[in-house]
Amino acid sequence: MALIERQKETSCLESLVANAILGRGRVALVGGPVGTGKSALLRTLSEQAVELGALSVTATGSRAERHLQLGVLRQLIQDAPLAQEERDTLEEGVRAATAVRAGAEPIDAQVVHSLVTVLLRLSERYPLVIVVDDVHHADRTSLLCLSYLARRVRNARVVAVFAHDDRYDTDDHFETDLLRLPHCRRLRLAPLSRKGVAALVAAQVGLGAAERFAEDWYAISGGNPLLAGELAADYRQFLRNAEEPPREVVIGDRFVRAVQESLRRGYPRTMRVAHGLAVLGGPDGLEEMLELPAVDVSRELITIGAAGLLTAGGYRHEAVRSAVLAGMDLPERRELYRRAAELAYARGMSPRVVADWLLQATKVEAPWVVPTLEEAARTALRRGEVESAVAYLKMAWRECADERRRTKIMTMLVRAEWRINPAASTGHLDQLTEAMRRGSLGGTDAVVLARALLWHGRFGDARDVLERLNREASDHETIAELVVAQLWLRVTHPPLMAHAGNRPREHILASMVSVAVSRRLEATLALAEVLTRGPREPSLDAVERILENARLDEMSLDVVENSLLALTYAGRCERAAPLCDVFSAEASTRRAPSRLARLAAIRAEIAIRQGDMPAAEQHARVALDTIPMSSWGVAIGGPLASLIIALTAMGRHEAVREPLDRPVDEAMFQTRYGLHYLYARGRHHMAEESFALAMHDFLRCGELMAAWGLDNPALIPWQADAGEACLRMGRIKEARQLIVAHLDACGPDAYRGRGIGMRLKAAISDPARRPALLRQATEFLQLAGDKYELARALFDLVEAYDAVGEYRRARTVAGRAQAAAWECRAEPMAGVLSRATNAEAMPVPLSGELLGVLSGAERRVAALAAAGYANREIAAKLYITISTVEQHLTRTYRKLNISRRADLPLVLEFDDQAES
16 A cells, blocks of 8 residues: 555565565464555555565455355465365365364364465465455354464465454454464554545545545544545545535545445444444443443444544544444334434433434334423424424324324424415314314414414405304413404404404403513504504504514514514614514524515515615515415515515516516405505506506505505505506696695604605695795605605606706706615616706715715705705704805805805705704
């Protein structure tokens, strides 16, 4: 073997051959763990013996041939250049030896002598190199002959080399007898060092790959040349099938087979211990699981470790453990997992550990199985390991014999599967509905069933469940859940609200309910208040605290959704957006696709209200791509609406056709999600100048909102958009009624709704009043943080200034409008502004560093001046004199090195304090 770490052994054997040629016979016993290169060393010796003029005869022991008398000796002589007389002598000796051993009597020494003498005489003609690999598997008669030969080669031209695995003892004290001989040398091959592994793989795959992966290959193989070589072979195989080199270590079939072969070549007990260790993952409890004495287990672990497969705590790499598991027969593996599960339970190990083994075990008949699986599922759900929880619950449901308990387990399973894919639970809904009819399902589990049915548009079944639950509910927890359901139905499925009863909230507020139910009540109540009576600061502050101090796995997604939507509809998008991002990141980390999709849908709606159309498109597509269309149920209207609005605003009308062409369930239009969809479709019709179709969608949306008691512009400003559609169709009187009604419905803090309404009010007012109204609209929309609606208001303000001849102001605002339009990717609007604006006359944006030279007062004055306000108007708004305004502007011009109001930088915006 051309490795530095094998040169010593190779040189020693070469020396033995040289001595044999000179008539000084020698014996060598080569030991070492499996895979350390013994066979390769013997092959090298045989090749070099031939080069030196010696005759090499070889044999290999086999466990399958251990009872084949003289099997190894026959291998040695079968290809030897013997005369016919010598062959006759051997055959006679073989027959005699076989007959004697068949009678279980000691073999006659004369027979042994005659057999060995043939080989000794052969050495008189040729220097003889006798090589026997795996001598520990040789039959007893051959060992007796080889031992006899070894004692007589000292003065012959013979070198006998025997290789054996350290794991095995040879029969008849063969090894002990040889080591007593003065002309016997013992060589032991140890695993390769890191440098040895690097040299081995460099010779097979090149220096570059060796430098990159040698450390990993050593860590996985433990210096075992066989395993390291097979890792290199797997690497070469990967290169043949791939365009680029791998970035990580390749674990392929060659390595797996090498690990399995290393164990198969050992004793059955060694393999059994190896299998048990692979199942348990560590040595603790191994002797108890395998029912073997501790001393035997320790000895076998030492044997397995000598082959480079183990470290102190178990297998040195998961790839080794996986290879061992893959090599086991399925019945044996399942039985070992059963014993491991029973052992783990008896030792009081965690339910997760026990459950993982139960999943792979044969059936365990014990009363602790189902409770253990349930507890393991609860723990997994708390940690966000949803797939594991689903597996535990499925097994618990199969193993449980009690119908009521099976129903509760199935309800848990529905909740768990919902986190991954809501469509996965549809197969259980009929069973749960039937269980409720039989009286096996009730309480809070029935609420879970009702909400699942509602999600999938099965309103009739959901109504029956809610009515039955309302009649039978008696405990505080169920009553509280019914109140939560009533509030949630009020704002999400209004037509079904009455079927959940009408219990007063005061009935449960004083009752003892769980923290989880209390959170659901608080979040749902806040959402209901925002949409029906307007936002209340205490409720919004409460849900904001809930979101800030909790993690997604600590509460139901309903709490998060309702809280985020309450903040969004109340105009607190700047707070809802970062909180939603935090929960989305957690859902992604926890691999909960359904949760991630639903949060992405909310984030898209937030982005729409912030006027960030690219972000709205991105989040809407994440929502629609993360889980299948069928999994969305009636809630599909939410992400579809956001995507349609965003694409329409950005002028991508061809792209809008795809979401609009997606079929939706008619049941969706009996929900809040249907309102969003109708509104979005109306916005698209408006952009396409199909004003009649737009009016149809807006009016239908308004009729439903009025019928459901949700006619709130904070939810959907349908009257404003219907008013704009009337304006486009020339129906001014109807437009004025709708716009005034919209403004009347907006609360004092509804900045977004008031900004949208003021923009449209300007359109139905005299041209002279329009600039002032539009400036008010821009102020409201800046406070609301809606960049898209702000761009629309600025666009109209440009036209209003042009209409009254204020061209300088129009040019100033046009630059700001164009910047706002490009920021939200409203390309149709930005294109019109670009064509209408003289680019050379447009003011150039300045850096934040340069603007920093202005004082706060100067920035406020400059911001209003850049928006087109006159000096008198600025003075009135800021409660300062006209002279002070002029002084601030003069200093601003000097600091920014400009000479006129039209050159004020576009990046200046209104300061929040300007209102005061």
